[in-house]
Amino acid sequence: MTFALEFTEDPSELLRRSGDLLEADPVLGTVVASVTARAIDEIAAGEPAPTYPRWWLSVSDEATGEPVGIVMRTAPFSPHPLYVLPMPDTAARLVAAALVERGEDVSALNGALPAAHTLATELARRTGRRAWVHEHTRLHVLGKLIEPAGAPDGRARVAVPADTPLALSWFRAFHADAAAQAGRLEPDREGEQFDEDAIASRIDEGRIWLWEDGLSTPVSLVGFNAPSFGVARVGPVYTPGAHRGHGYASMLTAHVSRVLRDSGLRVCLFTDQANPTSNKIYAAIGFEPVVDMANLVITTRARA
Numbered sequence: 001m002t003f004a005l006e007f008t009e010d011p012s013e014l015l016r017r018s019g020d021l022l023e024a025d026p027v028l029g030t031v032v033a034s035v036t037a038r039a040i041d042e043i044a045a046g047e048p049a050p051t052y053p054r055w056w057l058s059v060s061d062e063a064t065g066e067p068v069g070i071v072m073r074t075a076p077f078s079p080h081p082l083y084v085l086p087m088p089d090t091a092a093r094l095v096a097a098a099l100v101e102r103g104e105d106v107s108a109l110n111g112a113l114p115a116a117h118t119l120a121t122e123l124a125r126r127t128g129r130r131a132w133v134h135e136h137t138r139l140h141v142l143g144k145l146i147e148p149a150g151a152p153d154g155r156a157r158v159a160v161p162a163d164t165p166l167a168l169s170w171f172r173a174f175h176a177d178a179a180a181q182a183g184r185l186e187p188d189r190e191g192e193q194f195d196e197d198a199i200a201s202r203i204d205e206g207r208i209w210l211w212e213d214g215l216s217t218p219v220s221l222v223g224f225n226a227p228s229f230g231v232a233r234v235g236p237v238y239t240p241g242a243h244r245g246h247g248y249a250s251m252l253t254a255h256v257s258r259v260l261r262d263s264g265l266r267v268c269l270f271t272d273q274a275n276p277t278s279n280k281i282y283a284a285i286g287f288e289p290v291v292d293m294a295n296l297v298i299t300t301r302a303r304a
Contacts, residue, residue, distance in 0.1 A: 002062040003091045005098050007055055011039040014056035018067040021085075026229035027141045027268050027290055028112070031083055032056075033228035035074050053080050053104075059091050069115065071095055073104070077193050082119070084111025086291070089118045096122035108134075110295045120296040127298075135295040136273040140287035141266060142257055148250040148285065153214035156255040159203045163218065167208050168199045170221045174236040181275050211252040213243075220248035222256045232260045234269040237278070249278075254285050 008014055014036055015022070022029040022036075036056070052075075059069035069087025073080060084092075092115045099106060100123070109120055120131035159167055171194045202208050202223060211220040220239040224232050234256060239249045257267045269287060271279050 001088070001090070003068065003088075003094055004060050004062045004065075005095065006058045006060070007098075007102075008058070009055050011036045011043070011056065014058060014070070014072075015040075017058040017060070018070050021067040021070065023229055026231045027266060028139070029070070029085060030139075030225075030228065030231050030233045030268055032070050032072055032085060033231070034225045034233065035072065035083075037228045038226070039074065050076060052076050057095065057098075059087050059095065069095075071111075071119075073106075075192075079107045081295070082106060082109035082111070084109055084116040084119055086112045087115045089114065091115075092118040093122045095119055096126060099123060100126045107298050107300075108296065109298075110137075111293060112139075113292045113294055116294055116296060120298055124298050130299045131296055132299070133294045134297045137270050137293045137295065138273055138279075139268060139270055139290040139293060140282055141268045141290050142261065143286050143288045145254065145258055145261060146284065146286045148247060148254055150247060151251055152211075152247045154212045154219070154248070156209055156211055156252055158206050159208040159210050159221075161200065161203060163208070163210060164196060164200050164203060166218060167203065167210075167221060168194060168196055170238045170240070171199060171223075171236060173240070174238045177238070177241070178272055178275065181272075181277075183274065209252060209256050211248045211255075213248075219243040219246070220252050222249070222252045224256060224260065227260075227265050230265060232265045232267055234260075234267060237269075250281050250285060253282070257285065 006017060022033045026033060054074045055072070057071040058067055059071070060067045069091055070085045072083050075081050096119050106123055109116055124131040205226065207226065208221065208223045210218045213219045220243065222234060222237050224234045234253065237249050237253055260267045269282065271282060273279065
């Protein structure tokens with residue numbers, strides 16, 4: 001099998017070329033679908049073009065024209081990692097060659113295994129560098145929802161504008177705390193960044209929930225992404241250290257998942273494989289593994 005590669009900076013063009021692939025497995029394609037839909041909305045709203053690299057790559061069977069994979073570079077944060085959906089290893093190596101030919105400076109990527117690992121390894125080989133896994137993750141989809149046992153005191157509620165400062169601080173704390181729990185160091189000023197406007201927008205859209213304890217104090221947060229192709233992706237899920245171990249995150253995640261499911265959506269989320277506690281919590285609620293993924297880093301060129 002030979003493959004055709006088509007780059008585009010137009011998210012609508014990506015859907016024209018590869019929308020069938022996303023529609024066929026909307027859980028597996030949840031990140032690509034939601035990011036692409038958001039980019040289409042931004043263009044329709046007349047927002048200025050981003051100053052960072054933003055493109056999509058359709059990979060198709062050259063003989064039939066059928067899409068077999070997608071790569072995108074749309075992350076607004078440094079180092080602007082690639083995102084990779086499953087594809088044959090031969091196609092992944094072809095993508096690496098095309099990226100080198102385009103002069104793309106790629107030092108990080110995230111995506112489904114084994115395609116992401118094959119692409120990173122080939123990029124490293126072609127540029128005299130080394131690829132290694134920074135984080136193992138796993139995509140899960142909600143099967144049968146299982147209500148948590150021993151419900152804690154309190155209640156779930158949708159966040160309101162007055163919760164913006166608290167929600168912003170918890171969104172910012174999430175990645176650092178998750179890395180610490182997994183025994184991993186996170187680079188400064190890398191990864192997704194949040195500001196007050198972004199959090200306020202999510203709150204306006206009803207996409208952030210809080211669990212209040214019996215004293216009406218917020219003790220846990222669950223967010224979710226705007227649905228795409230009938231799938232909503234839960235995250236982040238965050239409970240400050242002082243409030244952990246009481247079942248707040250389990251109860252709130254189950255509640256939000258139920259709300260989404262009852263609205264006719266499939267529900268998915270990502271977990272860090274190095275955090276057995278969160279993986280156990282989600283499995284107990286009814287989330288089932290879909291695919292293993294990884295965040296990979298490509299180091300600077302080795303010295304001669």
